[in-house]
Amino acid sequence: MTYSGQPHMTDPADAALGQTISMVHAILTDGLLAAGHQLSIRSNLFEAGLDSMAVAQLLLEIEERTGVWLDESLLTPENLATCEALGRCLHGVLMAKRDRKRDRA
Amino acid sequence: MTAEAYDVVVVGGGFAGVAAAHAAGLRDARTLLVERERALGGNVSNAWVHTICGLFYNDRPEPEYVNRGVPEQFARRIIACGAGRPPERAGRVFVVPTYPELIGGICGELCRGIDGLRVWTGARVRDVELAQTPGAITRMTVEHDASTVEVTARVAIDTTGDGALAALGGAELLPAGAVPLQAPAVIFRLRSVDDRALRGFSPLRITSSIAGAVHGGVLPEGCDSVLVRPGRAPGLVYLTLNLAPIAGTEYRPLATDYMTDLMTIARERAERVVAFLCATRPEFARATLDGWPERVGVRETRRIAGQRIISEADVVDGVRGPDDVALSSWPIEVWRDYRRARFTYPSGVCGIPLGALRSQSHPELGMAGRCVSASSSALGALRVLGTALAMGEAIGTAAAIAAAERRSLRAVASHEICHSIRGSCHDVYPRYRPTG
Numbered sequence: 001m002t003y004s005g006q007p008h009m010t011d012p013a014d015a016a017l018g019q020t021i022s023m024v025h026a027i028l029t030d031g032l033l034a035a036g037h038q039l040s041i042r043s044n045l046f047e048a049g050l051d052s053m054a055v056a057q058l059l060l061e062i063e064e065r066t067g068v069w070l071d072e073s074l075l076t077p078e079n080l081a082t083c084e085a086l087g088r089c090l091h092g093v094l095m096a097k098r099d100r101k102r103d104r105a
Numbered sequence: 106m107t108a109e110a111y112d113v114v115v116v117g118g119g120f121a122g123v124a125a126a127h128a129a130g131l132r133d134a135r136t137l138l139v140e141r142e143r144a145l146g147g148n149v150s151n152a153w154v155h156t157i158c159g160l161f162y163n164d165r166p167e168p169e170y171v172n173r174g175v176p177e178q179f180a181r182r183i184i185a186c187g188a189g190r191p192p193e194r195a196g197r198v199f200v201v202p203t204y205p206e207l208i209g210g211i212c213g214e215l216c217r218g219i220d221g222l223r224v225w226t227g228a229r230v231r232d233v234e235l236a237q238t239p240g241a242i243t244r245m246t247v248e249h250d251a252s253t254v255e256v257t258a259r260v261a262i263d264t265t266g267d268g269a270l271a272a273l274g275g276a277e278l279l280p281a282g283a284v285p286l287q288a289p290a291v292i293f294r295l296r297s298v299d300d301r302a303l304r305g306f307s308p309l310r311i312t313s314s315i316a317g318a319v320h321g322g323v324l325p326e327g328c329d330s331v332l333v334r335p336g337r338a339p340g341l342v343y344l345t346l347n348l349a350p351i352a353g354t355e356y357r358p359l360a361t362d363y364m365t366d367l368m369t370i371a372r373e374r375a376e377r378v379v380a381f382l383c384a385t386r387p388e389f390a391r392a393t394l395d396g397w398p399e400r401v402g403v404r405e406t407r408r409i410a411g412q413r414i415i416s417e418a419d420v421v422d423g424v425r426g427p428d429d430v431a432l433s434s435w436p437i438e439v440w441r442d443y444r445r446a447r448f449t450y451p452s453g454v455c456g457i458p459l460g461a462l463r464s465q466s467h468p469e470l471g472m473a474g475r476c477v478s479a480s481s482s483a484l485g486a487l488r489v490l491g492t493a494l495a496m497g498e499a500i501g502t503a504a505a506i507a508a509a510e511r512r513s514l515r516a517v518a519s520h521e522i523c524h525s526i527r528g529s530c531h532d533v534y535p536r537y538r539p540t541g
Contacts, residue, residue, distance in 0.1 A: 031447040033196065049196015052312035052332050057445050059316055069321075072314045077306055 020094065021087030027061045028054070028083060041083040050080060068093050106246075106253050111137045112508030114245065114258035115501065116230055119147020120490045121474030122264030123212045124175045124497030125504070129262075130222030132505035132525065137256060138216060138224045139247055142399065144209035145216070145226065147266065147474075149490065152402035153205040153292040155334065155343055157183075159435040159491030161192065161199040162454065168192035168199040171434045171454055172495035174526040179494055183211055187337075197450075198436070201491075204337035205292075206396075225249045235261060235274035236469040239513035243274075243469055260469050260504035260514050264497060267359060267406045268476040277410040277466035282481045286356055287404035288443035290347045291371040294396035295379065295389075298342045302388035308333040311386065315378060324381055328374045330444045341395070346375055347443040348401065358406045368401055404440060404488065409470075411478025413460030420486045423453030428519045430503070430526075431457040431495035439485040449485075457487070459519045462500040468515045469507075471500040502526055 021041055029039050032054045039048050055075065063069045070090065079089040113129040115122045118140025126138035144150040160180050161168040170177040180201050183189040188211055189203035216224050228249035236243045243261045247254050263270040268278055301307060311333050319329035330347035348371055350356035357363040375394065382389035418424070420437055433456075437449040461478040464470035472478070473496035475488045486492075502525050503517045 031449060033448075049198075051195060052309045053446060055309050056312045056316050056330060059313060060444055063320065069317065072310055072317055075306075075310055075313050080309075 017088065017091045020091040021084050023065060024058075024062070024087045024090060025083040027058055027065075032057055032061075039083070041087070043082060045080055045082060045086075055080070062090060066090070066094060068097060106255050108255040108257070109137070111135045111256065111258045113137070113260045113262065113501070113504040114139065114243070114256060115262045115264055116270040117147070117264035117266060117474070118142070118145040118212070118224070118226065119264060119266060119474060119493065120149065120212075121266075121493040121497035122147070122262070123215055124179070124494040125262050125264055125471075125473055125501030126222055126224070126497075127175060127215050127219065128498040128501030128526075129505040129508075130216070130219035132502060132509065133221060134505040134508045136219075136222045136501075136505075137258070138222065139228045139230060139249075140224070140226045141229050143227050145212035145224070146205070146209040148402050149203065149205045150209040150212070151399040153294070153343065153396075153398045154402050154490070155203050155205045155292065157189070157201040157203060157490045158198070159433065159486075159489035159493075159495075160201060161491075162434055163198050163436070163450070164453075171432045172491070172498075174495070175498040176491050176494040179211075179215065180491070182215075183208070186211065202334065206337070230270060230273065233261070233270060233274040235271075235276055235464075235467040237467065239468045239515055240511075241469065245270075258469075259508045260471060262500055262504060263409060263470065263472040263476055264474045266403070266475040268409045268472070271409045271464065271467075271470060271472065271476070272407065274467065274470070276464050276470055279408045279410050279414070279478065279480075281407075284481060285441050286358065286406070286481075287485070288347055288349065288356070288440040289358065289367070289401045289403050290345050290443075291368070291375065291401050292343055292345045292398060293375050293394060294336060295342050295344060295392045296395035297340050297391040297393060299388035299390075300339055302333065302342060302386070303335050307388065311382070314385065315381065318381055318385075324377055325374070327370075327443075328378050328381075331378055344375070344378065346371060346378065347440065348374075349443045358401075358403045364401060371401065372397065403475075405475070405481065405484055408476050408484065409472045409478055410465045411461045411472070412463050412465050413458045413478060415455070415457065415461050415477070415479040415483045415487065417449075417480055417482035420455045420483045421449055421451050423451045423455050425454075425456040426458055428458040428460060429456030430459045430462065430499035430519050430522045431492070433457055433487050433492050433495075435486045435489045435492060437482055437485040438489075439482060451486070455486070457492075457496060457499070459499070459503065459517075459522065462496060462503070463514060468513055471504060471514055473497040473500045498526060 112134040188207035233245040
């Protein structure tokens with residue numbers, strides 16, 4: 001999946017973040033949002049048609065792909081503003097989960 | 106048994122049927138509309154579907170009607186009398202939100218102002234002999250008002266949504282596809298909800314919290330796809346609960362016993378969702394389940410084989426042709442899984458050819474609405490209310506032309522229909538009889 005506006009990332013951590021943003025973008029452009037291929041990672045998601053139904057389906061897709069269910073408290077206007085913002089939020093949750101797992105080990 | 110003769114008989118009083126009967130009656134055809142429920146309006150009045158989709162172009166900055174006849178006039182009437190709200194943007198599409206409790210009356214109003222149009226509600230077609238040859242008469246037995254009436258018609262129009270008249274008369278139906286039928290939904294009403302539930306981000310978070318509760322095991326499977334929309338007065342909201350098939354069964358929307366069981370399960374799930382909202386969200390602390398529909402909102406059942414079959418590619422590519430009599434603008438919205446709608450946006454509006462509204466096997470049988478001749482995927486776009494109105498108007502107009510000139514429905518040309526509809530666009534509402 002390619003998209004416009006993807007930052008150039010060489011650091012592994014940045015690359016992981018880029019992949020997460022890319023995944024969010026792919027989910028939303030694959031039939032969830034009206035804007036389809038016109039959606040960049042920095043497009044305003046509400047202007048592109050993000051509504052209750054799309055968010056519910058987005059959460060399901062994220063859970064299926066990553067095993068993480070995004071808590072309602074994270075669904076703030078800021079985090080849902082763009083694919084990039086949501087990807088960063090999800091990336092933070094994934095990293096925290098990884099760190100917890102590492103600590104337990 | 107009494108006998109009554111009509112030019113046009115329309116069976117099914119949802120949006121497609123009301124538009125078809127109105128269009129035929131407006132053109133002076135002696136018309137009968139037969140509806141099995143007490144209220145006209147189909148899935149709106151009986152299943153509380155409360156968003157009219159497919160009325161507007163998607164690629165315009167402002168809402169611009171895609172079909173200028175009955176669909177535009179009907180939507181304007183709904184808005185003007187407070188049975189709905191002005192067009193709202195939902196992503197890249199526009200919709201007209203309505204208050205379904207009020208729509209049956211508006212449908213009745215659309216029919217009452219026309220001489221020569223009779224409406225029988227609470228009526229059932231028990232038997233039908235569809236005309237087998239061009240120009241032949243269709244005969245049906247209708248139970249209405251505690252009597253049985255032998256009805257004849259030059260043209261019959263099936264707007265039952267299920268192809269019920271066609272199936273009863275042995276007309277050719279489209280074969281069931283390999284993919285599952287689209288999932289149904291139940292829509293119910295709550296009262297005493299704080300209006301904050303509908304402001305800004307709240308509907309989205311409510312939907313997410315319910316899905317999260319199912320994910321966390323607080324609510325059972327099957328409760329996870331819920332949408333919240335405003336009702337017609339402060340404190341009233343509609344909740345849409347998308348429904349999974351009954352566990353371990355195949356979804357059978359044409360089986361009455363199955364749908365009765367599904368409705369029972371839907372009610373149990375709805376009560377669990379309401380209890381969860383009351384317990385967890387301050388906006389719902391005083392909320393009660395205030396209204397329950399007559400039936401589940403069905404998205405797909407059975408379609409009639411027409412002279413043409415509209416395909417998914419036709420819709421996606423926005424195919425237009427010389428035989429078009431209506432336009433479809435809604436994206437393909439498919440609910441194969443009750444939790445997920447898949448949207449495919451077309452490159453432009455798609456034409457609905459006259460052949461998709463005329464039976465392949467029976468020359469004097471027309472159809473409109475959900476039983477239009479289309480593939481299952483294409484139906485994901487065509488089934489919406491605005492498009493149903495346009496299809497109904499087109500085939501009702503065709504039937505009136507056929508009846509007036511003693512021609513077969515097969516002999517009516519698309520340009521005659523388009524010409525007639527354009528000529529009547531501004532003549533719909535003057536014929537209404539105001540009901541106060």
